[in-house]
């Protein structure tokens with residue numbers, strides 16, 4: 001079943017088309033990888049889906065209905081949560097308060113304070129940050145901050161989760177932990193779109209991959225198909241896929 | 242037709258003055274990130290130093306520019322090296338610094354204004370200087386002289402920014418402080434110099450203004466407000482924008498004053514607010 | 528052990544608050560004159576400062592519009608002076624300030640950082656000039672007269688508004704709005720993407736804080752007998768609460784109140800002893816406070832206190 005579908009999505013910045021007429025979709029329960037060189041338009045596509053930016057043209061539909069033009073908080077409450085490439089945490093609030101924001105405001109139904117706290121602690125447990133729950137988020141390591149963002153997003157009870165480079169800047173062990181985390185998120189029935197430059201992770205976890213370059217979709221398919229695609233190899237010339 | 246010409250000329254002359262009043266503020270905010278609410282107070286200081294030197298040693302107001310400019314520049318340097326530098330070091334982010342420095346500059350406003358009142362009193366002062374009119378257009382000579390100075394200053398300033406090493410460092414720092422630092426620019430010195438230059442320009446503006454208008458130790462805030470309107474009009478931090486914004490505001494001012502003088506201030510604020518809401522980056526911004 | 532200490536601390540705080548409340552409530556019965564006049568001034572600034580902190584503290588949006596709403600209260604009191612009884616005037620002022628702030632907030636709260644600050648700064652001057660022009664055209668005068676109210680009446684009015692302000696501030700801080708505002712102040716974009724309706728949260732809190740500014744204006748106007756736009760919409764009214772909040776510290780609500788009280792009291796002394804130096808010293812104090820007391824006097828006191836106790840425990 002189609003969960004999210006974009007048609008002819010375009011976004012210009014001045015003269016630059018960061019995203020140029022992209023069609024894409026995600027199916028329920030799937031993990032979709034989004035790859036492409038720096039500046040390809042991956043983050044911009046996330047910004048369009050989560051309504052951080054308005055598309056210059058094109059439409060997005062979610063669970064069969066149009067969501068183009070809705071404000072970000074409504075998108076979140078409808079079940080689309082996201083993380084950010086450069087972490088955007090509430091630095092002076094304790095970790096648990098960061099997550100409570102998600103469970104208190106993001107679920108789409110009115111949550112009581114006690115209930116929000118319970119959900120927040122659950123999600124902290126899920127991303128293995130329970131021991132740091134009272135530490136101000138700004139004092140956490142980068143890896144922990146990225147997991148905190150995931151917990152905050154999960155606390156909104158999303159149907160679709162957008163992960164923007166949660167493995168960038170992590171050590172090998174931390175990357176493995178992140179892969180495990182994504183597998184466990186999928187096991188909860190949450191659909192995931194992930195942007196990542198860590199190729200072995202993408203190739204291992206994703207069911208399907210979309211490749212962007214200069215705002216255009218240049219390839220799409222299973223990891224095996226994408227890995228041998230000529231255009232993709234050209235774009236990633238010299239890199240190991 | 243004649244009315245139209247008069248409005249245009251008056252507006253242009255006034256615009257030049259507004260531009261002069263504002264360029265300094267634009268520099269202070271654009272590079273040093275201090276939205277200096279006390280900007281107008283230094284215009285007042287420049288004006289009073291000029292007035293005082295005219296009275297005591299009969300120094301020509303146009304000559305005293307050479308003293309007020311550097312004097313106020315040095316005040317700016319010292320202020321930045323002590324006050325704003327420390328605020329910068331203790332602020333966790335640029336936003337926090339901008340907020341704190343604006344508040345600190347408000348404190349500065351009180352200090353400068355009241356020191357000036359203690360020294361110079363609170364009476365309205367003024368003197369006559371070149372106020373015979375140029376016959377053709379009934380334009381006072383002093384206004385023409387002031388405009389001439391503004392243009393010369395503008396060109397000199399432009400050349401300074403474009404050609405000299407320091408000017409280039411300033412422009413680089415305005416673009417990106419980190420890159421500038423990587424290129425070997427001592428960022429703290431540049432910021433201090435920019436703040437000082439901004440104040441120095443205010444001092445010079447004060448000298449020129451004292452040849453045109455009556456002065457009083459309380460005139461500062463009015464000029465600060467004009468400078469803010471102009472700077473927002475041209476885009477916060479854009480020097481060229483401040484020049485153009487000044488002229489536009491001058492024209493608006495002369496037009497509105499022609500029809501209904503009491504609406505002039507309201508016109509400023511309405512323009513200011515509408516612009517801020519519709520084009521927060523200014524008319525020159527993208 | 529820890530919880531026992533906390534409940535005991537809370538008990539002490541509540542007890543102190545109750546005592547303060549009772550003293551303030553019965554004071555006019557035992558004294559009058561200077562003390563009451565000073566207290567009216569202190570309470571006025573405490574209201575403005577706390578109301579300012581309610582919105583600007585957590586959200587980080589530095590509003591300089593306080594004078595606009597306060598002045599609005601002045602004019603409501605002046606225009607309808609004699610038409611309605613005093614309490615109705617005060618409530619009206621709060622309501623009008625609320626509605627106006629809703630409009631202003633909806634228009635301006637998408638401006639960020641320093642732009643928002645200068646917008647609100649200009650707003651005060653705009654309103655001042657517009658009122659001046661309206662008075663010139665419509666009434667052909669500059670100022671207006673306001674019916675006075677007894678000092679005791681004014682005192683109780685401002686006291687009630689103060690209590691309301693404190694209650695509202697505490698409620699907002701404890702409610703979901705408090706957390707929403709705080710996360711907006713920390714990272715607005717992340718707040719929006721976590722399901723917070725940032726526009727509504729900001730506009731509503733901004734407007735609620737304006738209620739008390741308007742009410743304070745209407746109460747104080749009756750002490751003035753004569754008002755004009757320069758008195759009503761005075762930029763100092765916008766800046767002073769910010770300074771008092773910074774001076775007192777904003778980590779909890781006691782900070783702004785202490786800041787307002789100390790500042791007003793010191794100001795009063797300066798004004799009587801050195802009227803010429805008053806504003807000068809005021810400016811110097813302000814700059815020093817910003818430079819050396821990032822968390823206000825309260826933060827300073829806490830730091831000293833921890834030092835005295837040997838810093839055995841990490842701050843909670």
Ligand SMILES: Nc1ncnc2c1ncn2[C@@H]1O[C@H](COP(=O)(O)OP(=O)(O)OP(=O)(O)O)[C@@H](O)[C@H]1O
Pocket residue numbers: 013016018036037038039040041042043044045085
């Ligand atoms: N807010 C913006 N304003 C102007 N240009 C932008 C903006 N956001 C993105 N761009 C430009 O759009 C293009 C695509 O950027 P985007 O961040 O989507 O790339 P990306 O694929 O996520 O790259 P990376 O792998 O480096 O994160 C880039 O050229 C970028 O400079």
Ligand SMILES: [Mg+2]
Pocket residue numbers: 042043044085
């Ligand atoms: Mg990206």
